Amino acid sequence: MMNTIGMIDLFKMLKKRWWVILLLSLIGIAFTSVLTIYVLTPKYSATTQILVSRQDVDTQSIELGEIETNIQMINTYRDIIEDPVVIDKVVEELGNTLSDDELQQKVDVITQDDSQIFGIKVTDTDPNRAAEIANLIATTFQENINNIINVENVAILSKAKADPTPVSPNLLLNQVVGVLVGFLLGMTVSIVLETMDKKVRDEKVITEKLGWIHLGNISEMAKSETAIEKKEIDYTVSANHTKKALGGD
Structure with missing residues (x-):
């Protein structure tokens, strides 16, 4: 059961940061392509x-x-x-x-x-x-x-004849190696970033991992509600100032 939960959590981590894996895989292909075409000497x-x-x-x-x-x-x-x-x-x-x-x-x-x-x-x-x-x-x-x-x-x-086709480096093989290395590196980075993230985004973290009792939820106010609340506070403060200025209690 623990292995199943671990695999599910791992899949969620990778799915959440899929862009990291994709980016590093593309970087791996680009790096090996440039290295093969412009740096390594063909033989x-x-x-x-x-x-x-x-x-x-x-x-x-x-x-x-x-x-x-x-x-x-x-x-x-x-x-x-x-x-x-x-x-x-x-x-x-x-x-x-x-x-x-x-x-x-x-x-x-x-x-x-x-x-x-x-x-x-x-x-x-x-x-x-x-x-x-x-x-x-x-x-x-x-x-x-x-x-x-x-x-x-x-x-x-x-007799030996000159062959203009190089035997090395192999561009396709190097690109495959590059994308595999980038993919594995992306998975590692995704897992590290996820494990280092200590923010609580789910009540399951509180109840299952920390063992605390879930007392309730605090809902997030929308911007429109925040604006109305701010106007009401400003109106109240302004009214109090006006009352004091007129000598009221």
């Missing part, structure tokens, strides 16, 4: 696909064990791509405009279950540079892998 991604096999593709019969070994080797290829043997050469090709750590943070190796194909994904603030870096890494890896591991075939299946 773009480009991906190139690579196939590496340790056995010649012209072989007519490829054993299942060999394919599984090639799939397991992808983790090794990932480490090689992130190794200085590839990263340093790519940095040199880019004119040393990036450090090794900065370049490694931009690169992500994407693998697929039960597939010998993996992708090199690069995320950058410039879509053209993202594609350029991805293709450079793929080419450098292709040229140097034989010096590290004995492989017979490294094929670049598809």
